[in-house]
Amino acid sequence: MMRTYSGHSSAKASNELYRTNLAKGQTGLSVAFDLPTQTGYDPDHPLAAGEVGKVGVPVVHLGHMQTLLDGIPPAETNTSMTINATAAWLLGLYVANAENQGADTTQLRGTTQNDIVKEYLSRGTYIFPPLPSRRLIVDMVAFCAHHVPKWNPVNVCSYHLQEAGATPVQEIAYSLATAIGVLDAVVESGQVPTERIPSVVGSMSFFVNAGIRFVEETCKMRAFTSMWDRICAERYGVSDPKARRFRYGVQVNSLGLTEEQPENNVQRIVLEALGVTLSRKARARSIQLPAWNEALGLPRPWDQQWSLRIQQVLAFETDLLEYEDIFDGSQVIEAKTGELVDAAEAELDEVLAMGGVFESIDELKGRLVRSLAERVRRIENGDLRVVGVNCFTEAAESPLGGEDNILRVDPAIQEQMIAEVHAWRADRDEKVVKRALDELARVARTAENIMPATISLAHAGGTTGEWSQTLRDAFGEYRAPTGVAAAVGTAVGNETLRELAQRSRRLEGGPPRLLVAKPGLDGHSNGAEQIAVAARDAGMEVIYQGIRLTPAQIAAVARDEDVDVVGLSILSGSHLELVPQVVSLLRDEGIDAPVIAGGIIPEDDRQELLDADVSAIYTPKDFELSRIMGDILELAVSQRGA
Numbered sequence: 001m002m003r004t005y006s007g008h009s010s011a012k013a014s015n016e017l018y019r020t021n022l023a024k025g026q027t028g029l030s031v032a033f034d035l036p037t038q039t040g041y042d043p044d045h046p047l048a049a050g051e052v053g054k055v056g057v058p059v060v061h062l063g064h065m066q067t068l069l070d071g072i073p074p075a076e077t078n079t080s081m082t083i084n085a086t087a088a089w090l091l092g093l094y095v096a097n098a099e100n101q102g103a104d105t106t107q108l109r110g111t112t113q114n115d116i117v118k119e120y121l122s123r124g125t126y127i128f129p130p131l132p133s134r135r136l137i138v139d140m141v142a143f144c145a146h147h148v149p150k151w152n153p154v155n156v157c158s159y160h161l162q163e164a165g166a167t168p169v170q171e172i173a174y175s176l177a178t179a180i181g182v183l184d185a186v187v188e189s190g191q192v193p194t195e196r197i198p199s200v201v202g203s204m205s206f207f208v209n210a211g212i213r214f215v216e217e218t219c220k221m222r223a224f225t226s227m228w229d230r231i232c233a234e235r236y237g238v239s240d241p242k243a244r245r246f247r248y249g250v251q252v253n254s255l256g257l258t259e260e261q262p263e264n265n266v267q268r269i270v271l272e273a274l275g276v277t278l279s280r281k282a283r284a285r286s287i288q289l290p291a292w293n294e295a296l297g298l299p300r301p302w303d304q305q306w307s308l309r310i311q312q313v314l315a316f317e318t319d320l321l322e323y324e325d326i327f328d329g330s331q332v333i334e335a336k337t338g339e340l341v342d343a344a345e346a347e348l349d350e351v352l353a354m355g356g357v358f359e360s361i362d363e364l365k366g367r368l369v370r371s372l373a374e375r376v377r378r379i380e381n382g383d384l385r386v387v388g389v390n391c392f393t394e395a396a397e398s399p400l401g402g403e404d405n406i407l408r409v410d411p412a413i414q415e416q417m418i419a420e421v422h423a424w425r426a427d428r429d430e431k432v433v434k435r436a437l438d439e440l441a442r443v444a445r446t447a448e449n450i451m452p453a454t455i456s457l458a459h460a461g462g463t464t465g466e467w468s469q470t471l472r473d474a475f476g477e478y479r480a481p482t483g484v485a486a487a488v489g490t491a492v493g494n495e496t497l498r499e500l501a502q503r504s505r506r507l508e509g510g511p512p513r514l515l516v517a518k519p520g521l522d523g524h525s526n527g528a529e530q531i532a533v534a535a536r537d538a539g540m541e542v543i544y545q546g547i548r549l550t551p552a553q554i555a556a557v558a559r560d561e562d563v564d565v566v567g568l569s570i571l572s573g574s575h576l577e578l579v580p581q582v583v584s585l586l587r588d589e590g591i592d593a594p595v596i597a598g599g600i601i602p603e604d605d606r607q608e609l610l611d612a613d614v615s616a617i618y619t620p621k622d623f624e625l626s627r628i629m630g631d632i633l634e635l636a637v638s639q640r641g642a
Helices: 011-023 035-039 062-068 087-100 116-123 130-147 159-163 168-189 194-203 214-236 264-274 301-316 331-353 361-381 412-427 430-444 451-460 464-475 495-506 526-537 551-561 575-588 603-611 625-641
Strands: 029-032 078-082 109-112 155-157 205-208 248-251 286-288 513-517 541-544 565-570 595-599 614-618
Touching (some): 011 062, 035 464, 062 087, 087 451, 116 130, 116 168, 130 451, 130 464, 155 168, 159 168, 168 194, 168 205, 168 214, 168 331, 168 361, 194 214, 205 214, 214 264, 214 331, 361 526, 361 625, 430 464, 495 526, 526 541, 526 565, 526 595, 526 625, 551 565, 575 595, 575 603, 595 625, 614 625
Parallel strands (some): 155 205, 565 595, 595 614
16 A cells, blocks of 8 residues: 655645555555644634644545545545544544435545554643543443444554654554453444454554664564464454454654655665564555655645655666565664563553553653653764754755755635635535534533444534534543653763753843744654753753643743743744734733744744744754754853843
8 A cells, every 4th residue: 555645725726636646556545644633623723823734734624525525435445544632523424425425334444543642642632531542442442343344444653753853662552552452442442343343453453663773673673563463362362364464554754854865765765664664574554655755844736746756666667576585584673672572662661560551641742752862862962863953064065955955834714714614504404514513512521432423413414613612511521741851961971962951040030031932733752851851951940831832821921930931842834923912912911031942944944933032943954952952051141231
C-alpha cells in the first residue's frame, strides 16, 4: 500500500489533490485533518483562529465528507484517517457518507488512527480524560466488529513516541502496552462475544517510525513482530498465525529531517524506508514517506510526488520483493533483536505493573521528555552527529531553495470556512439536530455504544464542534502532564548551562522568569518542553502550562506572573496570525517583556515577525540550547535594566 499523508485548505482542494495522487499511482488515501477538526472545534471557535486548513483539511459536517470523497467510491478505497480524539465522529461521518451513497458498510476498508495515549504523551490533540477516551475507543472497536468488520478501528502509533524522544525499547514497550490497554478494555466491556475476540485482536494495526539507525530499526521491527505474536497467543488465545501478524504501516522519521541542507533529507528518507522493508518477516504493510522539505513548511504536491516515486522505485525497479527474509541466520541481527526483546519485555512488564498505560500517563510522559532531552544534549555536544547540522556544515547554495519551495495556505480560507459553516447551520433542521445532540448526550452518560448516536448526528447535520462539546459536557476536558520536571537535570556536565545558572542566581531581583507558551491548537510540544527543561537547568524560573492556550490567556499569565521574557512555540504554520496577536495583547496589558518565537518558521516570514516586535526567532537549525539560554538571559537582563 503506497500513500502520501495529505490534505489542506478545504475539502474541495483536498479532493482534487487525492484524485491527482491516485492518478500518479498512489494506492490508498491518507487523510490529514486540520487542528480544529482534530481537537473538536468548528472554524468559528476562538481557539481555531489562524489554524483552519493549515496542517490538514477541515471536515466539520457531512457535506465536507461528501466533498472530500467526491468521485472516490468508499467501498473501493482503502482510507487511512489520522484522527484520534474525534475519531468516533470522523468514522461516523465516513459511514454516514457511505450509507448515503448506498455502499455496503461491511465492505468499507481503512483505518482510524485512534491512539489517544500517544496524544497525551507526544502529539497533543487530546480532548477528554484517559478513561472516557478509552471508552470511545472501545465503542468504536465493538461497533466495527459488528458493522464494519474490514475496518481497522485502532492504529497504535509508536511513530509519535519516537518523535518525542522514545528509545527503541520505549517505543516497543509503550506501543504494546497501549494495544493491551485497549484490548483488555474491549474484553471487559462485554460488547464483543468471546468467540469474536480473536478477530478483534487481528484487526489491531500499528503505525511505526523508522529512524536512521538502519540495523537497530530492522531489529526493532523483528522484535515488535515476535513480541506481538506471543501476546496474541498467550494473552488473547489467538490460534490463527495470520491473525497474530504484526500489521503495521510506516511513516519514516521526521525528527531527523533537517532545515539545514534539506536536500540531505532525501537520502535519509530512502535509508529509513529500507529499514522497514528489507526484512520480509517484519516488512511494513503500507508506507508513507515525508517530503524532503517538511522541516521548512508544508510540502507542495510535487514534493509529495517525489516521496511517492521513492516507494515506486524501491518496489518496481529493485529486487527488494523477490527474496525470502535476507536476515534469517544473521548472528548480528538475531543478537540485537534478542537484546531489544528482553529490554522491551522488562519495560512492558513495568508499565503493566503500574496499572497499565492509561493509568500511568504522567510517569511515561516524564520518561519521554527525559529521553528527548538526552538526545538533544548529545547533538549539542557532538556525541550524536547529524550531517549538515553539527558536522559537515559547509555547503553550496541549494538549487531547491526559493520563496515557492513550500505550500502556503491562503489565509482567506478561514473566513470562507466560517461563512460556509454558518450557511450549513442555517440550512439544516435545527429540531432534528437538537434531538440528535440530546440523544448523544444521553448515551454518553450510559454504558451504551456511542457510535449509533454519532452516526445519527452526522446524518442530522451536526458539526464537529457540536459533537465534541456534547462529550466535553459529559466527560470533562483534560490537561496532559508536561513531563518537564522529570527531565530537569539532564544537562549535568554542560559547563555553559552551569555558568548561566550561577549568573541567574546572582541576578538582582532573582532568577529570570520565562513564560513558555503554545498559542492556538498546535500540540507538538517537544520543542517547548526542551526549552523549558534547558531554561530550568540554566537557573531560570519557568512558567509552562502546556498546550492549547488562547493569546488572551497567554497575555493574562504573563501579566499575573510578572515575567521577564515570553517564549512562543508554534509548529502548525500559524505563526504570522498568532504571534503578532499575542504581542499586541501583551502591549495592551502594559507588558513590555521581550517576545521570542520558535518553530517551523520559513525564512521569508522572519522579517514580518521582527516588525511585529518579536525580539528573536529560533527554528529547528538552532539546536544549541545553551546559546539560546544565553540569549534569553541577556534579554532578561536588558529588560530589567530598562
